[in-house]
Amino acid sequence: MEDIVSEDSGSGARVADHLVRHRGQLTRRWLRAVSRYMRIRPVNREVAAGLINQLPSLFGELCTVLAGGPPTEIVARRALHDARAHASERWRQGFALDELYLELDLLQRCIQGCVREYFAAAPSREGQTAIHECIDEFFSDAIRGAIAQFQAQQDRRVNDALGDRDRALAAQQRSEDRLRMAAEAAGLGIFEWDPDADAAVWENERMFGITGQSPERGPLSAEDFMAMLDRPEDVAHLRELLDAGRTSSADVHVVAGIRKVASDGHCIVEIAGRFMDDATGQRRVLVGTMADVTRRVHAEDALREADRRKDTFLATLAHELRNPLAPILNAAHLLHRPDLPAPQLRWIQGVVERHAKHLTHLIDDLLDLSRISAGKIRLRKETFDVRIAIGRAIEMNAASAAGHGHRLEVTGMQGAPLLVHGDPTRLTQVLSNLLDNAVKYTADGGHIRIGVQRMTHRVSIAVQDTGIGMDPALIPQMFEMFEQAPEASRGGKSGLGIGLSVAQSLMTMHGGTIEARSEGPGRGSRFTISLPLCDSPARRPHSSGPSGHEPAPAPRRVLIVDDNHDAAMSLALILDDHDVQIAGTATEAIRIAKDFRPEIVFLDLGLPDMSGLNVAAQLSKQTDAHRPFLVALTGYGQPEDREQAREAGFDRHLVKPAPIEEILRLVEDCGQTRR
Template structure:
């Protein structure tokens, strides 16, 4: 026994002495082995670092020193070695071959020892110890490598599950349905309940296959396109993104959806697409609405240009006739009437546009009072009478004897609504036509119907007539065009009064009926006259200063006021100088001047003081409520919007 221990100790000493030779053989053998990836510089360094430690544990085992402790140290060394190789991406067979080569190199040196020493006793025992040591060493290293790989696999699976859970939660929060479709086998997996909600497929029946999805859900107009898109994505691997219309399984309700997908790696003979399904019906409807609004805007701009050119053409012609000499009094009267009619038409167009802006921004204000609805109808009939006379229309009002037809509202705005409906009836009724206004009061509701025997309407177009910039298509019968905003304004104003307005027609050529319904109100406690009687002139000459940077506007207004003492100014500073010397009793002042604003001019004129107070009249193109509020705060007495009628200006001056 002692001889064996002595011999094994000598073997251990020899291995320690020749460990460099063993290392060189091992490295050379590893490099020559084709089944092991060639170690880099770092890999070779780890080989040489690990070898002395492993040989040291082997020598301790040969010497019989504390075998349990030596085995534990060897096991730790093997695990450390395996960990290093795992970090380099080694496989189990590569690790085994590398350690087995070390065993063979070590056994080769043991044989050389016994051959050189001439000793034969205990050689088998030495080889057995070496084999047993490396067997345990290889087992520990492989166990460690397997543990590392299992841990990595487990971590990857856990991470993958965490990612899938997060994606599922994110998809659910975004309203996305997740699906997987094997095209070759035509089998599908629906990952979440949202797929069933979007498609209307009952959960108990399971997911639809791809072909069933196309056949049962996809609209026929989209089916072929979507099939081709899926085939293209499956054959090329390119991402899939398509928008289509489906019919829900449970209700048949049409929905617009967006489908996205990507081809993934699959088994041989199969093509699997993983994707999402999103219900984009609301977005699609909003996009369609925006496109339609944009189209209506383009139509509006074209129509507005046309409508503005129409009145400008006769105004220009009238100006040319005035320029030419020799016009008779009758011709001059006709010219004046042309200019008045066309400028009135331009003002009407601008007022309609401003009303749309005020209503859309919620800035329109109603001046509420209790009045007889028949007053609004009579005023509207008076406003539209000239247009009806031009086309030889017969206009009847039935209901003038209706008693107690009081409403609470804005008389001017209700008059605007009725005149708008009458204007449309006249516009779309041919020459010698008939327009009838009827009024009925029943169950606390006043119903006013404007009926004509004109071109009529297609029933499909009626719901869109009250939208902004919508109008009936031309019939080719020469009716006047419009901006398509009058009915939208009328509907908004009626709704602000708590009423409704709707249209009816028996079809093209059968005339139209527009009915306004307003809630009735109790009669006022006392009747008051609303007509305003302007005061007459007292014969005194009024001093008036007209200020406008548009010299034509200022001069033409001065001519209208020629029976008064009038001065003109075209800049703010000039206006202040003239006012200081002229001491006007009234100043008609444009707000947008090139140097000083009209507000600053008003402030400086107010600062003059004196024994009289100058009446300041703002004449501007801005007519919003906030504009009127600002002129009041600046000290103006009146606010007129361009183009102001001469009568309104004369009415104000007559009161001074």
């Protein structure tokens, strides 16, 4: 370009001057040409403004080249920069490549036409060819630079689009991987089924594990899978759902039992899916998951069964609690009659005592059940002869057995002591429960046998009866909480269904076992408990004297503190051989104790004006010579309640209703039994 212009720099300068003087005309001509030829894009105000703004830079660089100004290499670089900037702007405005080329080509034509007009009027045409070639070369470089810039912009857009696509595909792949991992962790099999071909694609190995199908044999068809279902109604339901999904976006949800292909093992599966169009949009497929929910279904069944048993238990409990209340209330009504004969009075006394003990037994069972469930029951273990517990249990149930005419036979009680390490009270409770059941479920005149047998390291105690017996298939359930035999097999007898559950828990805590056997309904039952023997000698109670007779108890000063006036008054009547005073509030108790100086205080914890714990703390501050023996007599019997009572200064803790024998013993021995 530099060689061409140098041939006649004078004519080039004159041409450049001509172009500058006709710049306005040249611009209008260019705009008209663009409006005429650029039919791809209508020329609007923004496009026209872009053309006018772009003209000075390229036009000025061209005039500099023609006038022979600065080195043309520098000018060419400037022109190339301006052309690329123009191309970037047109890219931003949404021009196509052919539109950019046409726009610059029309500018070149307009300038060439203006140069021809100059030489047509000039006296000499010297240098015209060189100037036209210079203009062509200038615009050739500019157009190439603009096109290169435009293509670079387009390549960047394509690369960005490809990058976005790759990132989207990578994100989709990560999402699918996470979904697959989550499905694997949750034990879900993933599948896709084509109803037209009855062909399936299994997305993970879990599908083969659930169905038992070998991976080498490939996925099962729908027909093959339905042949595995246990119940015909499940087959019909699944087939109905699959048929409906062929024409609608229906959801599929089925829970059914299946027989596995290879092992013939049984499991329960849950299928969840939805029909949708495939990637081509030409057919509908079912996409879904399959899970082995055997354990969940069994757990739900167990919960429903437990809920049913709980409802039955509550209804039975209400019945059992109302039963003893009726005779107690009737007896109370009879006591209002004047001049009751002594036999009738003794009968009323027996009625109240029997049914009150029955209520106490029910409440004790409920409390034991709660403590065992919460893990709060504590055993007071000692080494003793288990025959003592057997004797106490027999004593507790002998009167009831005699009332029904039962023949009670005991064998194996002779010989060396049968020493065990356990809680005598709790083991007596277990044995008494077994005897009570034997009496309850054996018809009048029946036979009950208690057999004791020493083995190498254990002792076995069996309670066998000739009663109504049990269905052998139901025996394992009898030891579950709230479980009872069916009504028809209980012979009309009632119960809470918790005694055997408590007994089994207590035996487990002693390292023992309890088993039940029966040859069937009407053929009797046999309950056997087994306990480990130990070698330590049993502790024997001290003899009360050479003759074995207890001396007559000395009268005691007794203070009873209870806001329940009936409870306090009835206890005072029982202790009428002693000097007894009653207080209904904590304030009254403290006032009486100051002057009365009681030797023993039976103190309720739930008083209206102050806690019995606070009263005990104040009474405990007295000197040992005048400090009373403190007994908590309360309905609160949890381990934490006993601990709080001990910390407050109580010497003993009795739970209402306390055995009268225990109360009498504490009154007699209060001076020697302080902790």
